[in-house]
Amino acid sequence: MQDEPGTAASARTELQADCAQCFGLCCVALPFAASADFAIDKAAGSPCQNLRTDFRCGIHTELRQRGFNGCTVYDCFGAGQKVSQVTFGGADWRSGTREHARLMADVFPVVRHLQELLWYLTEALELPAARPIHPELRRALDTTEALTRRTPEELAELDVPTVRQDVNALLLRTSELARAGLGRGKKKERRGADLMGARLKGADLRGANLRGAYLIAADLTGADLRDADLIGADLRDTDLTDADLTGALFLTQPQLNAAKGSAGTRLPASLTRPGHWTG
Structure with missing residues (x-):
């Protein structure tokens, strides 16, 4: 339909x-540079060496195994x-x-x-x-x-x-x-906060302002992120296992693709569970 x-x-x-x-x-x-996300250097405007003549990726099914995690995100x-x-x-x-x-x-x-x-x-x-x-x-x-x-x-x-x-x-x-009426306070106002590697397992972050927050490799296992504002938040390697992101504001597919999660992670209806997530 x-x-x-x-x-x-x-x-x-x-x-x-x-x-x-x-x-x-x-x-x-x-452009991209050789790093944990890309196996090679490539200049802007220059075709990737893996691009086929039909404009498809020659290693699409092996990107992560071949060192191109950045492409999958x-x-x-x-x-x-x-x-x-x-x-x-x-x-x-x-x-x-x-x-x-x-x-x-x-x-x-x-x-x-x-x-x-x-x-x-x-x-x-x-x-x-x-x-x-x-x-x-x-x-x-x-x-x-x-x-x-x-x-x-x-x-x-x-x-x-x-x-x-x-x-x-x-x-x-x-x-x-x-987010009006969902509670405020210092713990909920974390706009642009440096939360890299933070231990936030089971945290109550419902309605939190996490705009532009650095949540790289943070542990958000089982956290309540319902209605939280996640626009621009860096979720690279963030553990969202069993977290509740129902109604999360301005969450995007690239953010989810960069994070870790499970079958128990609850997502907004407009987004898709990444294939590399466990469970």
């Missing part, structure tokens, strides 16, 4: 990667197919001039940022508590969507930080409305 046009579900679908409609842009446009929020099929009308980076390829590589990360904002705005519009600002959120969503459909040259010159700043102000108001 297909999602009805105009529904939240259909909007979410358009913000999910469709690699079959993309020209392997994440494997070309983005990444998500473009549908920017790949939009840039490939809409912005450049189906002309891939190999079919034109060197300038065409360079412009495509420059535009892809810009649209990826915009698509991520669309994900957050779509979620905000689904929250009943944010109804007082739904008109503003809708205008912001329409404006951001319109930006994604600008010409390649216009997108390359777009001031992304300013766009993000404007949208973030609305998302912050959304968060405050959604």
Whole structure:
């Protein structure tokens, strides 16, 4: 059964990667350095050595075993197919001039940022508590969507930080409305906090403000993260085994992909349990 046009579900679908409609842009446009996440160095705009001629990854089923954990975490929020099929009308980076390829590589990360904002705005519009600002959120969503459909040259010159700043102000108001009445206090206000390796097993973090918090390798086993604001939180190697993330605000698939979890981890309905999680 297909999602009805105009529904939240259909909007979410358009913000999910469709690699079959993309020209392997994440494997070309983005740089990475040899590290725990990548086995090799690669410059921006240079095709990965594992990219096949059909724009598919030659080691997709072995990425983690081959030292490319970073690839398994990444998500473009549908920017790949939009840039490939809409912005450049189906002309891939190999079919034109060197300038065409360079412009495509420059535009892809810009649209990826915009698509991520669309994900957050779509979620905000689904929250009943944010109804007082739904008109503003809708205008912001329409404006951001319109930006994604600008010409390649216009997108390359777009001031992304300013766009993000404007949208973030609305998302912050959304968060405050959604978390109202769920309790406050020092333990709940952890915006940007350094919680790397923190022992938070079973912690009551319901409605907590964890925006931009560093939770790398933190132990959140069995923690209550219902309705917590997790926008921008760094969840690399965070242990979410049996944690409750029901209704967590602005949680994304890349964050989950970077974390550890189990079959007992409870997730928002819009997200998928990563295949590498245990249990």
